[in-house]
Amino acid sequence: MTLSRFLSASLATSLLALTAPALAATVKSPDGRIEVTLDTDNEGKPFYAVSRDGKPVIAPSSLGFDFTNEDPLRRDMVVTGESRASADTRWEQPWGERRFVTDRHNELAVGFKGKPTAPGRDQRGFTVRMRVFDGGIGFRYEFAGRADHPVTSIADELTEFVIAPEGTAWWIPAGDWNRYEYPYSQTAIEEVSSAHTPITMRLADGTHISIHEAALVDYSGMWLKRMQGRRFRSTLSPSSRGAKVVRKGAFETPWRAIRIADDAAGLVENDLELNLNEPNKLGNVSWFEPTKYIGIWWGMISNRWTWAQGERHGATTERTKQYIDFAAKNGFRGVLVEGWDYGWDGNWFGNGRDFSFTRAYPDFDLEGLSAYAKKKGVRLIGHHETGGNIANYEAQLPDAMALYGKLGIDVVKTGYVADAGNIISCSADIADPCAGQTMEWHDGQRQVQHHLRVVQEAAKHRIAVNPHEPVKDTGLRRTYPNWVSREGARGMEYNAWGPFNNGPDHEPTLVYTRMLAGPMDFTPGILSLKGDNDVPLASTLAKQLGLYLAIYSPIQMAADFIESLAAHPRELAFIKAVPADWSESHLVAGEVGDYAIFARKDRNSDDWYVGGVNDATARDVTIRFDHLDAGRSYDATIWKDGPDATYLTEARHQIAYDAKTVRKGDTMHVRLAPGGGLAIRLKPRK
Template sequence: MIRPSRSIQTLCIFFVIASVNVAHAQAPLRVSSPDGRNEVSIGTRDGAAYYSVDRSGKHVILPSRLGFAFRGLRALGDSVRMESSSRNTVDTTWSLPWGEVSRVREHYNELRIQLVETTAAHRQFTIAVRAFDDGIGFRYEVGDAGLGDFEMTDELTEFAIADDARAWWIHANVPRPDRYEDLFSASPVSNLDTVQTPLTLELQNGVVAVIHEANLVDYAGLNLAGRFESRTLRAALAPWADGVKVRGRAPFVTPWRTIQLADRVEDLAPSVLGLKLNPPSRIQNTSWIAPMKYDGIWWGMHINVYTWGQGPKHGATTANAERYIDFAAANSLRGTLVEGWNLGWDGDWIANRNGFSFTQPYPDYNLPVVAAYAKSKGVALIVHNETAMGIDNYERQLDSAFALYERLGVHAIKTGYVNDKTPEGHAHTGQYMVRHYRRVVETAARHGIAVDVHEPIHDTGERRTWPNMLSREGARGQEYNAWGGEGGNPPEHETILFFTRMLAGPMDFTPGIFDILIRHGS
C-alpha cells in the first residue's frame, strides 16, 4: 500500500560548484528568494560560522551563531572555514490530497556551503539554505568524519532578532512541561524566557517573521530560549530524561529551521513553507484520507454527565454511541468519536497507564456492532486510544489494535498522551517521543488509518509525507470551557491561534458545543 510516489514535476536545476577563498573572516555568501526579497547570508567570523536574514533590505535576523555541542567532544562550528559551495534553483509543482490548497508550487533558490574545521579533527558539515518567496529554511548536514556515535548536549543555533519585536508566545516549560495548552501572550522579544514554536514576531521595521521547524525526524523538538534583556533567542531542544538532547550516529541531518516572512500578519496564512521542506507522500492511494467534522462522546465526561470508566454514567455504551452516530448522520457530520470504550479507564487511569487495552471493550460497548452501525449510516467511527504516556504498553499493542480496526472498517483514530512525561521521564517533544509519534503514523498508514493526536509534538509538515497525519489537538481547545481556571477561553483566543499555532498546520479544536450554558452533572 505504501511506496514512494512520483509527482509530475517541472524541474529547473542550475548547479554551480565554487571554491571559497579561505581567510580569517570569510566574506559571506548569499542566496535570495526567486522574487529577490528574502536573502540569507552565510559566513565566518573569527572561525565561527554564522548566518543572517534580510527581507526587502530590512534586517530580520542579525549575524547569528551556528553549530553543536557534544558530550566528550569539542563543539562543532567554532573553528571552521568555508571550503566549497554549490547552488541550484528548483521550480516544481505537486498535489496535496487534502488541505488548504490542492496544488503547491515549490520554487526556491538553494545555497549549500561545506564548512571544515581548522583544527586537527577536520570534521565537516554542510549548511543547506533554501530561499522561498514566503520564507527561508536552513538545516545542518553533518558528515561522519571524527564523530561516529554521538550524544548532542546542545544545538547552538541562534536567532538574533533585528529589533525588539513584539512576540506572540506560549511557555515551553510552565505551567505544564512541553504542552501547547496555554493562552498566548504578547511581549517584546527581550522579555522572553523559554517559548514554544511557532513563534510569531512583529518587527518594528514592518516585517512579520515566524520561527519554526520542518521535517522533524529522529531529533528533538525545537523550543527557543531567551536571555533577559537580550533580543537573541537560542535553540532549546527538548531533552531525554538524562539531559542529552539528541542521540545518533553520524552522518545525520537536522530538521529545517524555518523563518516564514511577510509584510503583514494576514499574509502569513497562505504559506505552506513547512510542507515544501518535507519529502513527497509515501502513501500511493490517499482516497480514504480526508478531514472531517465530527461529534463524539467526550464532552459529557468533562462536565460530569458521563464517565470514562464503567458504571451507571458510563458514556461509551453501544446504545449511546449509536445515538451520536444517528446525530452525525442527520446533520451531515462525517465522523463520531467515542472515548472511554476500552478497558483501563477505571480508578486512577493516569497512574495505571499500563492497564489500557486497545482491543478489549467494556462489556456494555460492542465495538464490531458500533463500527458496522457507523458504516451503515455513512459515518466514520473514530476510535480513541488514550495512552496516558504509557508508551511501551501502547507500542506492544499497535499492530494488533490497528489490524483489528482495519478489519472492522475503521479508518480513523484519535490518540492521547495525558501526563507530563513518560514513566522514564521523557518529554512529549523530546527525541524519544518524536520517534514514537512517527512510528504510530507509519503503522497507521499500513492499516489504512488516519491519525488525530491529542498532546502531540508540534506539526512540522509531516502530512506531506504521511497524509494520514490528519490533525492535532495541540493547543488550548474547547475542553477548557468546561473547567479552565480562567473561566474558559477568552473570545480573542481563537483569533490569535490563526496567526500563531495554526501556522504550523491543522488543528483539532474540538468545537461543536450546543449547550452554551454548560450545565455540569453532579
C-alpha cells in the same frame, strides 16, 4: 546596500560582535527581496544573517553544536565550499487548505569544517543547507558519517536567532508542565523567556515573522530560549539519557524555518514548512476522506458522563447507537467514542499501564457498533488514550491498528494525557523490547520517534491519525498524509472547566501562531455555549460557526451534545454544509491576536465560505468578495452576531440571519461582537 553596510547595520543591534570576512556567501529569494549571508566570523564561528529589502531582519546569528562525548563545533571553523540550486515547481495536496502548493526557492549549501580533535581523527564539520523563498527561509545542518565516530551524541544545538528590529511577540512558554496548552502572551520581544514554536513577531516596521521548524524526524523538538535582548538560542527538548539527540552515521537535522511577510495575511497564506518536507511517501491516500464528526466526548469533558465504568459511563452501546443515528440523519461521517476500552478505571492519568487497546468494556459492543455504523453510512472514530505510557501502547500497537483496520475504523484519535516529562518509555531504540521504564519529555527524540511509528503502523491498515497532547506539527502531513490533524494547543475543553477559561482573544491568536504549524483538532460547535456547571464560553453563537473557517482541520467536530445540536437547526445547517477540504484559502481581513476572517473555496463544488472569529473588541469589518469567480452571482446565506451580542452576558446566544446576492468585487460591512464571529455560505446561481 552593500554586504559591509548590511553587516554594519546588523551588528549595531547584535550582541554577538561577529565580524564578516570578505568571502561571505549570499543567496537571495526568487523575487530578490530576501537576502541571506552564510559565513564565519574572525573567531571561526559560523553564522547566518537575513535582510529584506536591504533592511536587517535577523542580525548575524551563530550556528553550532555541543556534544556529550566530543568537543563543541562552534568556533575555529572554516568554509570549505559551497553549492547552489533552485526550484520552481507545483505539487498537489491530497487534502488541505489549498489544493496546489508552489515551491519556488533558491538554495545555497555551505560546508564548515573544524580542526581534528586528535591525530588520526577525521576533520569534523557540517553542511548548512539554506533555502530562500519569497515568503521566508529554511535551513538545516547535514552531518556526514564518520568511520572513526559512528554515533553522534548532541548535548544541545546552538542555533541562534538575533531579531534585528524591536517588535511584539506572541508566544507560549516552553519546558513547563502543561506542554503546549497555555494561553498566548503578547509582550515585547525582549520580554519573552523560553518559548515553543511557532513564535510570531510583528517588527517595528510592520514586517511579520514566525520562527518554527519543519520535518521533525528522529530528533528532539526545538525550544527558543532568550539569551539577552532580542538574541534567542535553540535548546532541544531533554532526554533521560543525557544526550538530547543520538544519531548513527550520516543524518540531517530538522529545518529551522522563518516565515517573513509584509502583513498577517502573508504569514498565514504561506507554505514554507510544507515545502521543506519530503513528498508523500504513502502513495494514493484517497481512502482518507476529509470529514466532520460528532462524538461521545463533551459529556465527559463537562462531567456529565465518565470515561470509567459505572452508572455514568459515557461509552455505552445504547448511547453510541443514538449518536450513530444522529450522524446518519445529519450527514456526519464519523462518531468518536472515548472510554470504550479497559484502563480508564482508577488513576490512569500519567501512567496508563492498564490500558488495553483491543478489549472493550462489557457495555460497549465494538464489533457490533462498527457494523451498525457501516450500515448507516457512518464510521466509528477510534480512540487510544495512553496516559503517557508509550511502552504499553507500542507493545499493543500492531494488534490495535489491525483490529481497527478489520472493523473499518479508518480514523483514530490518540492521547498522551500526562504532565510534561511524564512519558513512560523503554529503550532509546524503539525496535528493542522494553526492559525497563524511564521518563521522557513529551517532545524529546524518543517521543518524536514514537509518533512517527504510530503513523506508519496506522498507514499499513489505511488508518488516519489525530494525536492529542502531541509533538508539535512540523509539516510532516505532506510526507505522511494520514497524519491528518492534531491538538498541540489549548483546545476547546478548557472552556468547560471555568468561566472564560479561554479568553475571547485565544482563537484569533491561534490563527497566527499555532495554526502556522498545521491543522488543529480544536473541536468547535459548542452551540449551548456552556461547560461544566453551566460555565459560559467566551464566545457568541456566531463565533462557534466562524471557528470552522478560522481553525482549519480536515476532520472537524461538532462537539456539543446531539440534543444541543438539534436544538439549533439553523446553526446545524451551516455545520452540516461547511466543507472540511478546500481548493483555496485566503485571509481577507485580520490582525494578529485581534480577528481573522477567511474566504475558502470548497474543493468539491463552486461554493465559497467566508467567516471567522473576533477578540473582545467590537469592530466593524469591511469584507471584499474579490476571490469569487468573475461573471457569476452568488446567493449568500449569513450567520452573524446579533445587534446586542457579546460574550460577556447571556446575549452571547443572540444571532442574526441574513441573505443577499453578491458578485466578485462587492463589499459587505459586518459588525463583529466582543467574542463574536461570522459565517457566510456563498452558493453560485445556476
